[in-house]
Amino acid sequence: MDPNADLLGVVPAGTTGQPSAVDAVTDALARQDAAAETERKLVKKLLEEYKAARDFDKEARVGYVRDRSYANGSAEKRWASSANLIASFIDVLVSFLYSKNPDVGARPAAKVVAPKPLAAPTLPGMPPLGAALAPQVPAVPGGGGVSIAPPANAGGVLPLPGLAPPVPGMPAAPPEQSQEQSDSTALAETLELVISRLWKDARLKKTGKKLVRSALTVGVGWFKGLMFSESKKDSQIEKSIHDLKAKLDHIQALQTKIAENADPSCDYETQQAELEQAMAGAQKKLMKIVRQGMTIDFVRAEDMQVSLDVADTEDYLDAGWNSNDLYITKDTLRERFTRLTEDDEKKATTYYQRKPAGDSQASEPADKSGEGQFTKSHQGSMMGGDKPVAFVKVVELWDKRDGMVKTMVDGVDRWAVEPYPPPQASTRFYPYFRVAFYETDGSRHPQSLAERLYKLQDEYSAARSSGRLTRERSVPGNIVNSGQVSPADLRKITDSVHMENIPITLTNPEFPLQNAIIAKPVPKVDPGLFDTTSISRDMEVISGVQEAQQGSVQVEKTAREASIEQSGFSARTNANRDCLEDLLTELAQYTAETGIQEITPEFAARIAGAAAFWPHGMDVQDLLTLVEVDIQGGTTGKPNAENERSAWATILPMLQKLMMTIRQIQATDPALADALINLLRETLRRMDDRLDIDLFIPQGPAPMPMLPPSAPPPGIGEPNPGQGSAMPLPPAESMTA
Numbered sequence: 001m002d003p004n005a006d007l008l009g010v011v012p013a014g015t016t017g018q019p020s021a022v023d024a025v026t027d028a029l030a031r032q033d034a035a036a037e038t039e040r041k042l043v044k045k046l047l048e049e050y051k052a053a054r055d056f057d058k059e060a061r062v063g064y065v066r067d068r069s070y071a072n073g074s075a076e077k078r079w080a081s082s083a084n085l086i087a088s089f090i091d092v093l094v095s096f097l098y099s100k101n102p103d104v105g106a107r108p109a110a111k112v113v114a115p116k117p118l119a120a121p122t123l124p125g126m127p128p129l130g131a132a133l134a135p136q137v138p139a140v141p142g143g144g145g146v147s148i149a150p151p152a153n154a155g156g157v158l159p160l161p162g163l164a165p166p167v168p169g170m171p172a173a174p175p176e177q178s179q180e181q182s183d184s185t186a187l188a189e190t191l192e193l194v195i196s197r198l199w200k201d202a203r204l205k206k207t208g209k210k211l212v213r214s215a216l217t218v219g220v221g222w223f224k225g226l227m228f229s230e231s232k233k234d235s236q237i238e239k240s241i242h243d244l245k246a247k248l249d250h251i252q253a254l255q256t257k258i259a260e261n262a263d264p265s266c267d268y269e270t271q272q273a274e275l276e277q278a279m280a281g282a283q284k285k286l287m288k289i290v291r292q293g294m295t296i297d298f299v300r301a302e303d304m305q306v307s308l309d310v311a312d313t314e315d316y317l318d319a320g321w322n323s324n325d326l327y328i329t330k331d332t333l334r335e336r337f338t339r340l341t342e343d344d345e346k347k348a349t350t351y352y353q354r355k356p357a358g359d360s361q362a363s364e365p366a367d368k369s370g371e372g373q374f375t376k377s378h379q380g381s382m383m384g385g386d387k388p389v390a391f392v393k394v395v396e397l398w399d400k401r402d403g404m405v406k407t408m409v410d411g412v413d414r415w416a417v418e419p420y421p422p423p424q425a426s427t428r429f430y431p432y433f434r435v436a437f438y439e440t441d442g443s444r445h446p447q448s449l450a451e452r453l454y455k456l457q458d459e460y461s462a463a464r465s466s467g468r469l470t471r472e473r474s475v476p477g478n479i480v481n482s483g484q485v486s487p488a489d490l491r492k493i494t495d496s497v498h499m500e501n502i503p504i505t506l507t508n509p510e511f512p513l514q515n516a517i518i519a520k521p522v523p524k525v526d527p528g529l530f531d532t533t534s535i536s537r538d539m540e541v542i543s544g545v546q547e548a549q550q551g552s553v554q555v556e557k558t559a560r561e562a563s564i565e566q567s568g569f570s571a572r573t574n575a576n577r578d579c580l581e582d583l584l585t586e587l588a589q590y591t592a593e594t595g596i597q598e599i600t601p602e603f604a605a606r607i608a609g610a611a612a613f614w615p616h617g618m619d620v621q622d623l624l625t626l627v628e629v630d631i632q633g634g635t636t637g638k639p640n641a642e643n644e645r646s647a648w649a650t651i652l653p654m655l656q657k658l659m660m661t662i663r664q665i666q667a668t669d670p671a672l673a674d675a676l677i678n679l680l681r682e683t684l685r686r687m688d689d690r691l692d693i694d695l696f697i698p699q700g701p702a703p704m705p706m707l708p709p710s711a712p713p714p715g716i717g718e719p720n721p722g723q724g725s726a727m728p729l730p731p732a733e734s735m736t737a
Contacts, residue, residue: 040413047408050323050395053308060445061302061372064218067450070457071217080465085536086453089543090216093449096573098208101199102584102631106191106592108184109628184626186613191629193608194599195591202296210298211435212580219448220313220436222299224324225587227424227594229292292603294591299324302372304432312444314436322432323397327351327374330390333409337394337416340409349411351376351391398422400429424594425620428586435583437576452542460535467530470523477520484508484516493517544573585630592629593620651684655696662697 069075073084207223214221303325310319328336333345351374374391393410399419407417422429436446480490489504496502506516596618604614615623658680666673677697 036414039415043408043413043415046397046406047395047410049307050305050397050408053305056308057305057445063445063448063451064302064372067218067448067454070450070454075454079461081468082461083464084457085460085539086450086457089453089539089545090213090449092545093216093543093573093576094209094212097577097580098205098212101196101205101208102581104192104195104199104588104629105632106188106195106627106629108181108188109624109626111181183613183615186611187615188627190604190608190612190614191592191627193612194595194604194614195588195629197607198294198591198595198599199296202294204296207296207298214298214301215435215437216449218301219438219446219451220301220434222301222304222324222432222434223296224299224431225294225296225433225590226431227294227591227598229598229600292599294595299432300372313434314439314446316432316434317428317430320401321397321399322430323395324432326394326396327353327391328394330392333392337407337409339418340412340414340416344409344412344414347411347413348392348409349376351393352388353391398430398432403429424597426590426593427620427624428590431590433583433587433590435579437579449543453539456535456539456542460532460539463530463532463535470525470530474522474525476522479518479520481511481516484511581631588629588631592627593623596620596623654683655680659696 066075070084070086071090073082073087202225211221211223305323305325306313306316307320307322310316316322330345330348330350333348334340334342354373354375374393394416395408395410397406397408399406403421404419405422406419407415409416422431438447438449438452440447478493480493482490484506485493485504486507489502492502492504506513596615597620599614599616601612601614601616604616605612608614658676662673662676665676
């Protein structure tokens with residue numbers, strides 16, 4: 001052993017000290033194995049919890065298949081005659097509930113305002129309050145040596161220092177708006193424009209119609225909204241890059257093949273350099289195109305899952321986790337999720353897309369497993385044949401318990417993407433939005449319109465089918481004595497046409513012809529047995545859709561009956577629209593919270609103009625203290641032109657009259673003017689009108705009343721009681737200023 005080893009800092013083999021490089025690598029591998037094992041346990045536990053929730057809600061997903069079969073008419077193939085009233089009701093309600101995007105309404109948050117100081121009354125002959133305490137102004141030269149008292153205030157309040165004395169008859173100037181109030185107003189106006197533009201670019205109307213249709217068909221509608229800021233992928237640029245890469249790979253393959261015997265006539269290196277430069281330029285151009293905005297994606301009801309810690313899916317915002325399924329082709333799994341390996345791809349459970357219901361399939365729903373559009377069996381897959389397209393199920397799970405987003409693949413015991421926090425903070429955490437129109441107490445899942453109507457639809461189809469078969473069997477005919485009529489003559493009778501003379505010869509000429517051929521008895525049909533009026537009326541009562549909304553009137557109604565039906569339809573649709581507007585209000589708030597973090601001020605200025613106020617990166621809680629965001633009620637449905645014209649004819653005269661009255665008294669009695677404005681606003685609210693009064697009532701200072709030229713304003717140029725000489729009349733230029 002070297003005695004100088006300790007001095008040199010060398011640790012001999014077999015002695016204690018710092019670990020060697022081999023030990024360090026071994027420890028690192030052990031830690032990696034331990035981390036991988038921990039990850040597998042976490043993924044396995046979460047997948048088991050997810051599958052347990054899916055099994056619990058299996059019956060609801062089977063019901064979705066039944067409801068869709070009635071909505072698309074595939075459940076009625078066993079009937080001889082069918083009219084799909086359920087689909088008609090759904091189409092009518094969708095058109096009335098969501099015909100356009102809602103109008104976003106944002107306003108400064110409500111604040112407690114300090115009370116205004118009360119004006120002290122004055123008595124005749126008594127100086128205004130504070131006049132005795134007013135400081136005396138030194139005498140003006142040439143003014144007789146008397147002091148000049150400040151003019152009396154109309155309200156008996158001393159003027160504030162630094163402000164011009166008020167003129168009697170002219171209201172005091174309103175206090176200047178604080179910076180916070182000004183910012184809140186500007187932010188509210190900017191938010192209205194930005195949110196509306198984001199929704200339009202995200203095609204909210206298209207998703208909204210699918211959302212309402214899903215809620216009516218299967219009971220619930222879901223969509224997912226996310227704010228983003230990323231490079232826009234231009235298809236032409238991507239195609240050029242792909243072509244350049246293919247050419248470059250081809251040249252590199254050729255270089256490998258001819259490495260031993262190069263062809264001097266082919267300058268492969270120059271071509272490779274040119275292609276690399278072209279690729280670099282295309283990549284640079286691609287990265288310059290940046291897009292900001294919002295995505296609003298519809299999610300099928302069977303692809304959503306709410307954790308079992310809430311008894312009602314309506315309380316999904318309080319659930320421990322929510323997830324949605326996404327099916328992608330199996331050959332693109334590793335391209336989408338680079339963290340996965342080839343072994344992981346083999347472990348992934350394979351799914352196949354189910355062929356849609358066709359006329360050749362049975363009337364009963366084919367899916368009894370509740371798996372939805374995709375199934376683990378390749379029988380009856382979309383492509384058919386020996387090589388159906390294989391899919392894998394990706395589960396994106398938002399876990400509120402630890403505030404992380406977790407991505408898994410069914411059958412794989414690793415994270416497809418390492419868990420990450422939500423890209424933007426929000427008060428609701430979940431980016432999922434749910435609407436349902438027919439909630440039932442004590443049920444985890446809501447009812448659908450198809451579920452409420454399908455038995456009546458069967459009864460309606462049965463009555464119509466029985467009537468059709470009875471009519472077909474009631475066709476007139478003849479009964480012929482085959483022993484008296486030859487087959488040739490019988491064929492003449494069968495093939496005869498209108499008003500044709502048919503010569504026949506009976507086998508027994510003495511046998512009476514009326515006894516050889518008689519008319520077939522036709523059963524007497526009772527139309528009441530096949531009347532569907534009561535069934536249609538019941539379906540209209542349940543759905544709220546009347547004949548007028550369907551575009552046909554079978555029974556003439558009086559004006560009062562039509563008005564009652566229209567009122568009933570409005571009440572039913574207003575209840576459904578209220579559910580939809582609650583959802584859109586939540587979406588507006590969510591868009592404001594996430595947009596203020598992701599949308600840049602430059603992008604907001606391009607939408608709202610140069611004067612836009614956009615505090616990028618503001619804390620969500622601070623945003624909520626500045627503005628209140630919602631939508632204007634009733635703006636999603638189809639406009640009722642007749643009712644709107646009638647309401648406007650009632651409002652317009654009242655508005656015109658009060659506008660003039662308010663403007664006239666604003667100069668003399670501002671308090672009364674404010675009271676009249678509030679009265680008009682409350683009247684319109686009770687009439688359920690969305691008119692914005694502030695757009696029609698002038699908001700500027702009231703004009704000063706015109707006085708005759710010979711009569712100066714009181715209090716100017718006249719001595720005040722108990723004081724010295726009068727104040728001289730100021731020049732006309734100063735009064736104008």
